[in-house]
Amino acid sequence: MKNILSGAVAAIALVAISAPAAAQTNELHYAGTALGGYTITNPQDFPFPFDGLFILAGELGVATQVGTRYTAQASAPGDTETATPTVTVDFRLSGTVNKDCSFYSGNTASATNIDFGVIGIRTGNNENVNNAFEMVGPAVANIESLTAGCNFNNEVEISKDDIRGLVNNAPGGFDTNEFTANIPYEVDANWTGVALNAQTTGSAQNLNVATNANAGTKQQGAWRSAMTIDITAPVITGKGLVAGTYEGTTTLTLRAL
Incomplete structure (x- = not known):
């Protein structure tokens, strides 16, 4: 299938997204030739119990060598506290001059x-x-x-x-x-x-x-x-x-x- 990266060049774009925060990547894709060809996209996002069934089907295709799998996961720790795009700080300057x-x-x-x-x-x-x-x-x-x-x-x-x-x-x-x-x-x-x-x-x-x-x-x-x-x-x-x-x-x- 054309969307299966085999012997082709895949360009991976790494992007750090600033606030507002975006969901971290968690991709799970299956594709196979059984039953006239199939694709299963992010079955983990389906409600229970369909998520487990779809993942089981995808893994079965991989195990029986009639299908393939693509995964992409990314994670990074979040901000330690609420981000502040603009910060204002007042510096209070002082000094003394003696009377003379x-x-x-x-x-x-x-x-x-x-x-x-x-x-x-x-x-x-x-x-x-x-x-x-x-x-x-x-x-x-x-x-x-x-x-x-x-x-x-x-x-x-x-x-x-x-x-x-x-x-x-x-x-x-x-x-x-x-x-x-x-x-x-x-x-x-x-x-x-x-x-x-x-x-x-x-x-x-x-x-x-x-x-x-x-x-x-x-x-x-x-x-x-x-x-x-x-x-x-x-x-x-x-x-x-x-x-x-x-x-x-x-x-x-x-x-x-």
């Missing part, structure tokens, strides 16, 4: 020692008595750092160690109606930043501590920019300056909140 404030104040401790030098007074013997020993002009210091800022909500604070300003701590005796032993000064700081908790473009910010104030603070959002600090001791009129050393300390604090 920075202010570049030079490379040595002496860089922050601001010396006005000689604070000039009117020393001429031809000065009117009401002007003698008075300041000639204001004492001014200009400080600039190109690197300043904080990376979180923060507070800028400027404070003086003495509300009187620059103080002569060893003035000796003097007429308090005519002389003074302290020089008031103001501090004015400027930089670029934003308001507290604001997420916006930076703009000019200012913190001023007046001559009659001891300290000032300003809260704001994260910023980084240059900062200028101007210290000005205005001219004192009406009183002369007692000789000696005048000292004061101004402290700038950048504090992350």
Whole structure:
């Protein structure tokens, strides 16, 4: 018979079928020449008891050499769990950044020692008595750092160690109606930043501590920019300056909140 592969070439196609799962191969075929020729295809699929009868008939044909048989079986273990054609996984990324404030104040401790030098007074013997020993002009210091800022909500604070300003701590005796032993000064700081908790473009910010104030603070959002600090001791009129050393300390604090 033409469908009996004898002396012919049979091409066997092996196929792995992905989900949805297909039945595994279990082929059983018989064919023979008895009774004018017969075929029995997959008798194991027939209901009981016909499956056994057909298989017995096919095997009888093989045993008596009037028939042939073809079988093909294939098996493979199934998935260990339900297959998922699409898988979505969320990777939760996290990390921390420490709060930090920075202010570049030079490379040595002496860089922050601001010396006005000689604070000039009117020393001429031809000065009117009401002007003698008075300041000639204001004492001014200009400080600039190109690197300043904080990376979180923060507070800028400027404070003086003495509300009187620059103080002569060893003035000796003097007429308090005519002389003074302290020089008031103001501090004015400027930089670029934003308001507290604001997420916006930076703009000019200012913190001023007046001559009659001891300290000032300003809260704001994260910023980084240059900062200028101007210290000005205005001219004192009406009183002369007692000789000696005048000292004061101004402290700038950048504090992350």
